[in-house]
Amino acid sequence: MATTSSSFLVPSASPPSSALLRRFFRPSLLPSKILHRLPPVLNSSSRTEVSVDKSEADKLVDKIDFGELCNEFECTSSPQVESTARQLARDILEIRESNRAFACYAVSVKFKDPVRSFTGREKYKRPMWITTGLESPTVTIQEMVMLSTSVLRIRWTVKGKPKSILAAVSGDLVIKVKSDFTLNQISGQVIEHEESWDSSSSSPFAQAYFWTSRRLFAASESAKDLADATKEITATFTARKEDTEIYRDPTDPTKYFQRDDSFERDFYQVALFLAIVYFVVQFLRNTL
Known part of the structure; x- marks a missing residue:
């Protein structure tokens, strides 16, 4: 009996998915725009990781525990506090003066250090003692910490x-600064700024230079404050005098009269005198 053999057609094994993808999506046949839009799995062999370098200020802020800003019931602070902390650190590290982020400070911010105090963020636009008293200064930050949800140190x-001529014998001047910023918990702006200094790491000559030059600098700034206050009072008095010097008679539009403003004039003169006395006292206190 003859045997017959029958053959069965067995489908060949399907190519792996990666082979199909390579066969279907041939780079030479695809436009460059489509290639860029393909999922990462199609080009996994050439995928590279991009690392973003963080600034020193950002690294310091990342270590800060800002506490629980919000819970299920209320918020005790806002993300603006963290944003302000980062910006203040950048301004300090880069010794920014006129190009610092003034929006971080409230309009009526209060500043205080051992020899000077003032109110108003406009005064932050003036030159700093660091750049006027030191040659090629450098700054490093050792610590940033939230003392509360609104106080940054x-x-x-x-x-x-x-x-100074003392530079040759005094050596480098090293000043350790502690800056406390009280922030508005909603806007994140600085409403109070207080600083304290420690010059014990410097030589006696360097310390003497620091305190002497720092007091002279404060006296110079107080003199600028006096000049600005005098200009403001004078401008206000002049503008008010022009507005109120001549009046029209409400009963007869054709008649005009001049009001006796001697009381107001005396008031402004007394206010100007008191302002001058105050700034002179502040000047003497800072210099003596």
């Missing part, structure tokens, strides 16, 4: 050569 150190 930054400890930093400034180092440089004194701009």
